[in-house]
Amino acid sequence: MDDLELDPVHVVTKFGIVAQTKREAIESVSEALFNQGYLTNLIDFQQDVFAREDEIPTYIGHGIGLPHSKSPFVKNAVVGIGKLVAPVLWDKSKEADLVFMIAVPAKEGENLHLQILAKISRLLMHETFRRDLRNSSELEVKRLMISNFGEPNRK
Numbered sequence: 001m002d003d004l005e006l007d008p009v010h011v012v013t014k015f016g017i018v019a020q021t022k023r024e025a026i027e028s029v030s031e032a033l034f035n036q037g038y039l040t041n042l043i044d045f046q047q048d049v050f051a052r053e054d055e056i057p058t059y060i061g062h063g064i065g066l067p068h069s070k071s072p073f074v075k076n077a078v079v080g081i082g083k084l085v086a087p088v089l090w091d092k093s094k095e096a097d098l099v100f101m102i103a104v105p106a107k108e109g110e111n112l113h114l115q116i117l118a119k120i121s122r123l124l125m126h127e128t129f130r131r132d133l134r135n136s137s138e139l140e141v142k143r144l145m146i147s148n149f150g151e152p153n154r155k
Contacts, residue, residue, distance in 0.1 A: 010038065010076055010077065010078040010079070011078070011079050011080075011081060011142065011145050012032050012033055012036050012038065012078060012079070012080045012081070013032075013080075013081045013082075013083075013138045013141055013142065014028060014029055014032040014080065014081070014082045014083075015082070015083040015137075015138050016083065016085055017029070017082050017083065017084045017085060017099075018084075018085050018086075019084055019085075019088050020088065021088055021089070022053075022065065022088050022089065022090050022096070023050070024088070025065065025082060025084055025088050025096070025099050026046070026049055026050070026053070026065075026067050026099070026101070027046060028082060029067075029080040029081075029082040029099050029101045030042060030045060030046050030049060030080070030101065030103075032080055032082070033045075033078055033080050033101070033103055036078075037075070038074065038075055038076055038078040038103065039073050039074060039075065039103070040073050040074075040075060041073040042073075044071075044073045045069065045071050045073040045074065045103070048069040048071040048073065049067050049068075049069045049071075049101070049103075052067065052068065052069050053067055057090065057091035058090075058091075059090040059091040059094045059096060060121065060124065061094075062124065062130055063087060063095060063096050063097045063098060064096055064098045064099075064100065064124055064130070065090045065096040065098070065099045065100070066099075066100050066101075066102070066117075066120070066121070066124075067099065067101050067102075068101065068102035068103070068104075068113070068117060069102070069103055069104070070104045070105070070106045070108070070110070070113050071103065071104075071105070071106055072105070072106040072107075074103045074104060074105045074106070075105065076105070077102075077103070077104045077105065077108065077112055077116065078102075078103050079100060079101065079102055079103075079116065079120065080099070080100070080101040080103070081098070081099070081100055081101075081133075081141060081145075082098070082099035082100075082101070083097065083098060083099075083133075083134070084096070084097045084098070084099070097134075098130075098133060098134065100120055100124070102116050102117060102120070104116065123148055129144070129148070132144055
């Protein structure tokens with residue numbers, strides 16, 4: 001697990017997630033965000049994500065869940081990419097083995113949240129991108145994200 005800065009969004013990866021439920025998958029990815037210092041409060045952030053998920057499940061097709069939240073418990077905008085060992089039931093009969101969690105500070109407003117959501121959604125529409133995600137190591141996924149988001153700015 002490591003992070004990569006994408007201006008103005010960071011990416012955290014966590015692969016090999018063992019989860020039996022969507023809740024466990026979301027908890028695992030959000031714990032990675034917390035452990036990397038992107039969240040101020042893990043439990044409250046998870047409650048925000050689960051509340052959003054209860055409104056409208058975030059399964060987007062192709063075995064991908066896209067939970068997201070604008071939350072006061074997020075320090076910096078970040079995308080957590082989780083790869084599960086085995087798919088979990090995400091919405092009714094739909095299973096997911098990839099999780100893209102978008103976390104944006106509440107103070108950032110809707111614009112940044114929607115820009116990240118739109119960019120990731122466009123990328124995930126491409127079969128080759130999804131295949132590359134599933135067949136790549138964490139380092140290769142980071143390179144893939146750089147090639148699609150542009151060269152990161154390092155602090």
